[in-house]
Amino acid sequence: MAHIVVLGAGVGGMPAAYELRAALGKEHRISVVGDGPRFAFTPSNPWVAVGWRKPDDIGFEVAPYLAKKGIEFRDQPAVEIKAAENALVLEDGSTISYDYLVIATGPRLAFDEIPGFGPAANTHSICTTPHAVEAWVAYQQFLKDPGPIVVGAAPGASCFGPAYEFAAILDADLRKRKLRDRVPMTFVTSEPYIGHMGLGGVGDSKGLLEAEFRQRHIKWITNARPTEIRANEISVTEMDAKGQPLTEHTLPFKYCMMLPAFTGVDAVRKVEGLCNPRGFVLIDKHQRNPKFPNIYSAGVCVAIPPVEATPVPTGAPKTGYMIESMVAALVHNIQSELAGHEPREVATWNAICLADLGDTGAAFVALPQIPPRNVTWAKVGKWVHPAKVVFEKYFIRKMKTGNTNPVYEKYVLRALGISRLKAGPNVVES
Numbered sequence: 001m002a003h004i005v006v007l008g009a010g011v012g013g014m015p016a017a018y019e020l021r022a023a024l025g026k027e028h029r030i031s032v033v034g035d036g037p038r039f040a041f042t043p044s045n046p047w048v049a050v051g052w053r054k055p056d057d058i059g060f061e062v063a064p065y066l067a068k069k070g071i072e073f074r075d076q077p078a079v080e081i082k083a084a085e086n087a088l089v090l091e092d093g094s095t096i097s098y099d100y101l102v103i104a105t106g107p108r109l110a111f112d113e114i115p116g117f118g119p120a121a122n123t124h125s126i127c128t129t130p131h132a133v134e135a136w137v138a139y140q141q142f143l144k145d146p147g148p149i150v151v152g153a154a155p156g157a158s159c160f161g162p163a164y165e166f167a168a169i170l171d172a173d174l175r176k177r178k179l180r181d182r183v184p185m186t187f188v189t190s191e192p193y194i195g196h197m198g199l200g201g202v203g204d205s206k207g208l209l210e211a212e213f214r215q216r217h218i219k220w221i222t223n224a225r226p227t228e229i230r231a232n233e234i235s236v237t238e239m240d241a242k243g244q245p246l247t248e249h250t251l252p253f254k255y256c257m258m259l260p261a262f263t264g265v266d267a268v269r270k271v272e273g274l275c276n277p278r279g280f281v282l283i284d285k286h287q288r289n290p291k292f293p294n295i296y297s298a299g300v301c302v303a304i305p306p307v308e309a310t311p312v313p314t315g316a317p318k319t320g321y322m323i324e325s326m327v328a329a330l331v332h333n334i335q336s337e338l339a340g341h342e343p344r345e346v347a348t349w350n351a352i353c354l355a356d357l358g359d360t361g362a363a364f365v366a367l368p369q370i371p372p373r374n375v376t377w378a379k380v381g382k383w384v385h386p387a388k389v390v391f392e393k394y395f396i397r398k399m400k401t402g403n404t405n406p407v408y409e410k411y412v413l414r415a416l417g418i419s420r421l422k423a424g425p426n427v428v429e430s
């Protein structure tokens with residue numbers, strides 16, 4: 001019998017646990033170790049921050065649902081990974097040993113990289129649901145006495161989509177409230193151009209998102225390096241194409257939400273030889289750590305090099321479907337290893353993203369996500385907003401039922417040529 005421990009009960013960890021359960025015989029034990037009792041559907045956080053969702057709409061306590069599938073849950077964050085001893089030390093001092101470890105711990109939010117940054121200082125965040133709740137409280141105060149808004153993403157950020165979404169959602173919400181005329185808005189981003197998104201663009205994402213921002217009177221500063229954020233004011237150095245200072249800006253604000261750079265979480269980043277210098281888990285093409293081959297990883301916590309050098313550093317995003325493809329590969333590979341074979345499955349890292357823009361949206365398909373690509377497609381349309389609402393309900397239901405690869409995904413996406421695993425002589429799609 002093998003014990004497989006999944007670290008992190010998020011968008012990567014929950015499907016990993018369910019898919020491991022479905023793939024492995026009952027003789028194998030599967031546990032999830034979480035930091036808190038709840039799953040939260042992070043992509044809905046921007047809606048929580050404007051009061052369009054309550055935290056209970058987008059999350060639930062995981063233990064009973066995992067238990068139905070025979071998966072144990074420990075609500076105790078890991079504080080140390082003793083990789084050489086195949087054991088985790090949890091916050092309560094207990095240890096849990098494993099034969100295989102799946103790290104799906106998501107990001108640590110690096111607010112400490114800019115003075116005055118983050119919800120403990122002068123800006124709001126939508127990165128976690130508790131942050132989004134705080135942002136909603138502040139937004140309600142803001143609505144009583146509106147003024148300038150700054151939204152954006154910091155140097156080293158890799159997750160740009162939610163910044164675009166939040167700027168457009170705020171714009172849509174303020175228009176509905178007939179307050180938009182009192183709110184100058186500026187988008188401040190480390191990207192070299194609008195729509196780059198850490199990906200060198202997807203199709204004409206530059207043209208599409210610039211047009212959206214122009215239509216919505218949202219000004220922007222690209223190649224932006226915020227130097228300090230004070231209460232109600234941000235100092236930003238705009239860099240030129242060579243990464244040299246070009247223009248200094250001081251922007252007043254009454255409400256500011258900026259996405260930070262990510263690093264690996266402490267318990268993961270301090271393991272010698274497991275991670276790159278930013279604390280992201282090093283993996284081979286089979287999602288397996290080269291130094292500790294019984295450690296696999298999926299999600300935001302894995303190390304992926306930036307798509308291209310940019311004047312201000314940007315990272316490559318790890319999006320939901322890409323994460324699901326990482327999960328599919330690692331589940332098959334652990335299954336192979338338990339059967340005495342070498343891992344052989346490789347994730348496609350395809351991306352299908354729906355970015356909600358409040359009353360419309362942008363859809364992106366990038367196969368694979370990292371260029372050069374076989375397929376690139378981007379479109380703005382009103383249908384994206386309801387489609388994202390449907391996807392939210394669908395994903396949360398999937399995380400409750402444990403049916404992680406329903407018929408729709410298996411056949412419809414495959415008919416569209418979108419699969420989670422790279423085709424090859426030995427490959428069986430999950």
Ligand SMILES: Cc1cc2nc3c(=O)[nH]c(=O)nc-3n(C[C@H](O)[C@H](O)[C@H](O)COP(=O)(O)OP(=O)(O)OC[C@H]3O[C@@H](n4cnc5c(N)ncnc54)[C@H](O)[C@@H]3O)c2cc1C
Pocket residue numbers: 007008009010011012013033034035036042043044045046076077078079104105106107126127128159161162265267298299300301318319320321323352353354355
């Ligand atoms: C605001 C926002 C919106 C996004 N929207 C989209 C979108 O629309 N589409 C898309 O494709 N992608 C989106 N993403 C990107 C990505 O899909 C999400 O970030 C996704 O949640 C990443 O999944 P994950 O499992 O890597 O991390 P998470 O879902 O964050 O899960 C990590 C889990 O690990 C837990 N954890 C951390 N440390 C420990 C520890 N020491 N011990 C135990 N547990 C621990 C955390 O509490 C958390 O539950 C968005 C990201 C953000 C931040």
